[in-house]
Amino acid sequence: MLLQTEPLDTLFFRNGKPFNRGENNWGESLFPPYPSVFYGALRTAFFAQNPQYFPLAGTSDDPTSSLRIRGMFLKAWGDSYYFPLPRDLIQEKNAGDNCAFPLQLLDTPSLSNCSLPKVLASPPDLIAETIGDGWIDQVTLSEYLANSSKQFYFSDLKDFVTEEAKIGIKLTPGRSAEDQMLYRAGMLRLSPRQDKGKAHQECSFIIDYEGINLPEQGFLKLGGEGKATHYKHIHELDKNSLIPAYSAPKHQVFKIYLLTPAILNNGWLPDWINPDTFFGHYQGLKVKLLTAALGKHLFIGGFDIKKRKPKPMHRAVPAGSVYYFELLEGEAEKVKEVFHYQPFENTPYAMEGYGIGLVGGMDE
Structure with a gap:
C-alpha cells in the first residue's frame, strides 16, 4: 500500500x-x-x-x-520524486553548476592499502570534489542505473x-x-x-x-x-x-545502490560476504565484491515507547552508498529477484525499511 x-x-x-x-x-x-x-x-x-x-x-x-x-x-x-545522490558521483571543483560525473572503476594499484580488487577514481583531467546532500529525480536515477548517461544533474537539500x-x-x-x-x-x-x-x-x-x-x-x-x-x-x-525499472546487466559486473540506510551485521559488509576473500553466496547467486563507494557512517537509535527508554545505537551505511559486484554464478534475471527493490541483507531492520537496494548496470 x-x-x-x-x-x-x-x-x-x-x-x-x-x-x-x-x-x-x-x-x-x-x-x-x-x-x-x-x-x-x-x-x-x-x-x-x-x-x-x-x-x-x-x-x-x-x-x-x-x-x-x-x-x-x-x-x-x-x-516529481527524488532520491539520494549515488555516492560514486562527483562534481568538478568550483564548476558552479549542479552536474555530477561517475567515478571510474579501475584495478587496485599494487602499492595500496585497499584490500578490494577494484578502486573508484576520478578522471585524470578532472579536479573533483565530493557532493554533500545531493538529490536526483526519478528520470536521472533511471539513467544512472541503466548506465545510459555520463553526466547527471542534481538538486541540493536546501x-x-x-x-x-x-x-x-x-x-x-x-x-x-x-x-x-x-x-x-x-x-x-x-x-x-x-x-x-x-x-x-x-x-x-x-x-x-x-x-x-x-x-x-x-x-x-x-x-x-x-x-x-x-x-x-x-x-x-x-x-x-516509483521504482526505476530494472535493466539486466549487459556484462557480469553490476552495482547495488542503497535507497535507504543499511544496518548490517558486519559493519559495512553484509553477512553473506566473506570479509577475507570478498566472495559471497546469496539466494542462489555467487558474487564477488569488487569495490564500494560509501559515505560517512550514521548512528541510528530511536526510542522505545512501551519501555520508555532509548533503543540501542547502531552504526549504519548511509543511503546513496553503492556496492560493485561481479556475478560469478547465476542468471542476470535472478539478480533482479534477489536485489532489486529488496533488502541488501535479511535482518530484523529490513522490516523497518533499512537497506533497500536497486540494481544498476556497468560497462564491461
Missing part, C-alpha cells in the same frame, strides 16, 4: 549527536528521516486506533509484527527544506522552567525555495508498506515533539511507477 504523508508544521528528526547539558545546546535535525521513523509512526497510529492491542506490543502476539516498510520516496513540486531555529527551555515535571537548560533546535519546514522558480507546494513522503490496516486517511505523529502530519492512502498511483 502507498501512503502519502504531508506535514502540518515544522518537523524535527534527531541525529545521533549528543544533546545534553554541558555538551551541546544546539539540536541538529537530519533529513530525510530514517525509515524507522515512519515504521514507528505507523505502529503508533495502529495502536491509537486499536488501543486494546497495545499490551501486546513487542510480544509474540504483536499485531504489528508483520508490518514492513518496503520503500520511501520524497515527493516535491507536483509529481531546495527541499528550510531550517528554522527554535529556542526552548527544559521544563520540570511541574511545568516550570529549569535553570541553565536553554536549548536551540533546527526545525525543518518541508517547503521548496521560491527563488528556484517552482510553484509553492510543500514536500511530502510516499511510504510503501504492508502488514497492517489503517484508515484511508488520518494523522501521524512524526519525529521529535510528535508533530502532526496528515496522511492519506493513494490508490491511483502504482508503486512500480
Whole structure:
C-alpha cells in the first residue's frame, strides 16, 4: 500500500549527536528521516486506533509484527520524486553548476592499502570534489542505473527544506522552567525555495508498506515533539511507477545502490560476504565484491515507547552508498529477484525499511 504523508508544521528528526547539558545546546535535525521513523509512526497510529492491542506490543502476539516498510520516496513540486545522490558521483571543483560525473572503476594499484580488487577514481583531467546532500529525480536515477548517461544533474537539500531555529527551555515535571537548560533546535519546514522558480507546494513522503490496516486517511505523529502530519492512502498511483525499472546487466559486473540506510551485521559488509576473500553466496547467486563507494557512517537509535527508554545505537551505511559486484554464478534475471527493490541483507531492520537496494548496470 502507498501512503502519502504531508506535514502540518515544522518537523524535527534527531541525529545521533549528543544533546545534553554541558555538551551541546544546539539540536541538529537530519533529513530525510530514517525509515524507522515512519515504521514507528505507523505502529503508533495502529495502536491509537486499536488501543486494546497495545499490551501486546513487542510480544509474540504483536499485531504489528508483520508490518514492513518496503520503500520511501520524497515527493516535491507536483509529481516529481527524488532520491539520494549515488555516492560514486562527483562534481568538478568550483564548476558552479549542479552536474555530477561517475567515478571510474579501475584495478587496485599494487602499492595500496585497499584490500578490494577494484578502486573508484576520478578522471585524470578532472579536479573533483565530493557532493554533500545531493538529490536526483526519478528520470536521472533511471539513467544512472541503466548506465545510459555520463553526466547527471542534481538538486541540493536546501531546495527541499528550510531550517528554522527554535529556542526552548527544559521544563520540570511541574511545568516550570529549569535553570541553565536553554536549548536551540533546527526545525525543518518541508517547503521548496521560491527563488528556484517552482510553484509553492510543500514536500511530502510516499511510504510503501504492508502488514497492517489503517484508515484511508488520518494523522501521524512524526519525529521529535510528535508533530502532526496528515496522511492519506493513494490508490491511483502504482508503486512500480516509483521504482526505476530494472535493466539486466549487459556484462557480469553490476552495482547495488542503497535507497535507504543499511544496518548490517558486519559493519559495512553484509553477512553473506566473506570479509577475507570478498566472495559471497546469496539466494542462489555467487558474487564477488569488487569495490564500494560509501559515505560517512550514521548512528541510528530511536526510542522505545512501551519501555520508555532509548533503543540501542547502531552504526549504519548511509543511503546513496553503492556496492560493485561481479556475478560469478547465476542468471542476470535472478539478480533482479534477489536485489532489486529488496533488502541488501535479511535482518530484523529490513522490516523497518533499512537497506533497500536497486540494481544498476556497468560497462564491461
